[in-house]
Amino acid sequence: MTRLGLVSEHDVRAWEAAHSRGTRPSRWPYGADALTDHGWSVRPLPPPTRKPSKAQQLLEHRLGMPIVRGAKLSLEPVDGLICLLEQDAIACATVRPRRPTATFACWAAERSLHATPKHRRTLRNRLARIDLIMVWSANQVPILVDLGLDRDAVLAVPYGVDADFYRPEAVQPSTDIDVLAVGQDHGRDYATLLQAVANRPYNVQIVCGSANLAGLQIPDNVAIHAPVDHVAYRDLVRRASVVVVPTHTLAYPTGQSVALESMAVGRAVVATGTEPMREYLTHNVNSLLCEPGDPEDLRHQIERALADADLRRRLGDQGRQSVVDRFTTQHMWAAAFPHLERVFG
Numbered sequence: 178m179t180r181l182g183l184v185s186e187h188d189v190r191a192w193e194a195a196h197s198r199g200t201r202p203s204r205w206p207y208g209a210d211a212l213t214d215h216g217w218s219v220r221p222l223p224p225p226t227r228k229p230s231k232a233q234q235l236l237e238h239r240l241g242m243p244i245v246r247g248a249k250l251s252l253e254p255v256d257g258l259i260c261l262l263e264q265d266a267i268a269c270a271t272v273r274p275r276r277p278t279a280t281f282a283c284w285a286a287e288r289s290l291h292a293t294p295k296h297r298r299t300l301r302n303r304l305a306r307i308d309l310i311m312v313w314s315a316n317q318v319p320i321l322v323d324l325g326l327d328r329d330a331v332l333a334v335p336y337g338v339d340a341d342f343y344r345p346e347a348v349q350p351s352t353d354i355d356v357l358a359v360g361q362d363h364g365r366d367y368a369t370l371l372q373a374v375a376n377r378p379y380n381v382q383i384v385c386g387s388a389n390l391a392g393l394q395i396p397d398n399v400a401i402h403a404p405v406d407h408v409a410y411r412d413l414v415r416r417a418s419v420v421v422v423p424t425h426t427l428a429y430p431t432g433q434s435v436a437l438e439s440m441a442v443g444r445a446v447v448a449t450g451t452e453p454m455r456e457y458l459t460h461n462v463n464s465l466l467c468e469p470g471d472p473e474d475l476r477h478q479i480e481r482a483l484a485d486a487d488l489r490r491r492l493g494d495q496g497r498q499s500v501v502d503r504f505t506t507q508h509m510w511a512a513a514f515p516h517l518e519r520v521f522g
Contacts, residue, residue: 179521182222182255182276183209184265189221200408202339207261207281208506215514217521222253242268242303251276257521263310270306277520279309279513286317287428289324301325308520311513314430314453332516336433336457337509340500343411343441345493350415355379356479357417361386361404364431366449368393370423372472375399379483384413414442418489419482422448426469430454436464437504440496445489447478457504463495 183189185206193210195201204210205221212219225246233245247268250258257277260266266280282304289300301324304310308330312318315333322328356379358370367389374381375396383390384402395401405413414420420439422432430453439446440463448458450466458464465482467474482489 178218180218180255181521182253182258183219184222184250184258184260186262188224202342202407203506208337208339208510211507211510222250244268247272266307267303277308279517279520280307282310282312283429286320289320290428297324309516313433314456316452317428320428334509334512335504337504337506338434338437338441338500340441340505343438345443346415352416352418354382354417355483356381356419356421357413358421358423359384359410359435360432361389362431364424364427365389366423366425369470369472369475370421371396373476373479414439414444417444419479420444420446421479422446423475424449424451426451430457433457437500441500443493443497445482445492446496447482463499464492
């Protein structure tokens with residue numbers, strides 16, 4: 178039986194225990210436990226156990242990869258590696274002994290678009306060592322092929338969420354939050370959101386990191402919260418009339434997890450209609466979309482949803498159905514499996 182090692186930034190066994198208690202979605206991160214249904218022996222590998230030394234931090238910063246972790250993982254008695262982060266995959270594919278390696282790549286295409294010729298060559302050479310690179314939107318495939326990667330080594334798969342964990346309540350709680358936005362990655366466009374909602378006659382709550390709001394003026398009708406755990410986040414989504422996902426235009430579908438999880442809960446979603454996000458969201462069908470960086474359009478879509486309970490209900494129902502039909506973790510791994518089989522046998 179083929180033995181695969183699962184490489185994650187998380188302690189997968191601790192994640193599994195939290196899932197058993199009902200406090201985390203999916204048994205393993207990204208629903209990777211689905212791999213065990215395909216006849217492979219999959220073992221989560223140990224996460225980093227201690228803070229790296231200053232010398233290690235300096236070395237890895239200079240190399241741009243967690244090379245020490247990659248070297249340790251190369252000694253594991255497995256036949257192949259599935260890395261849930263591309264930097265881990267780059268490190269594991271660089272060291273010896275090398276194992277067949279597959280990964281999800283979130284940032285590689287975006288980075289390649291802004292890299293200098295020298296850095297593009299470095300990125301290409303590192304990624305080319307990975308046997309299978311999976312991305313969460315089809316528009317990234319030609320970007321990575323243009324970088325110089327083999328077309329057969331790049332696969333677009335649908336992102337998936339845990340539709341059992343993110344589900345509507347049997348009895349809908351009071352929607353005391355008019356507008357909710359959640360997310361702390363650098364792709365969030367809170368400047369446009371704040372312009373759109375400033376001093377409007379409804380309350381807005383934003384859950385993010387302090388860096389997301391640096392230099393921005395917070396209107397009186399907007400409340401800011403620090404990041405919360407999965408259960409508290411799900412509860413906030415259930416209490417929201419409208420969930421907004423405002424993003425910059427990037428090569429990858431930044432914000433897709435919050436959008437899909439909110440849809441799975443049955444909330445009306447308003448999002449920025451970037452090219453990759455449109456692979457998941459359809460305007461007036463399962464969501465409302467606005468033009469990137471356009472506060473007036475974003476305000477119009479938010480207020481259109483707030484003013485029409487029937488529209489919110491229809492978007493919530495269609496959104497939930499879209500996730501169940503196409504965007505669960507099971508769909509994601511089912512799309513990946515034939516290609517993983519080619520890599521790992």
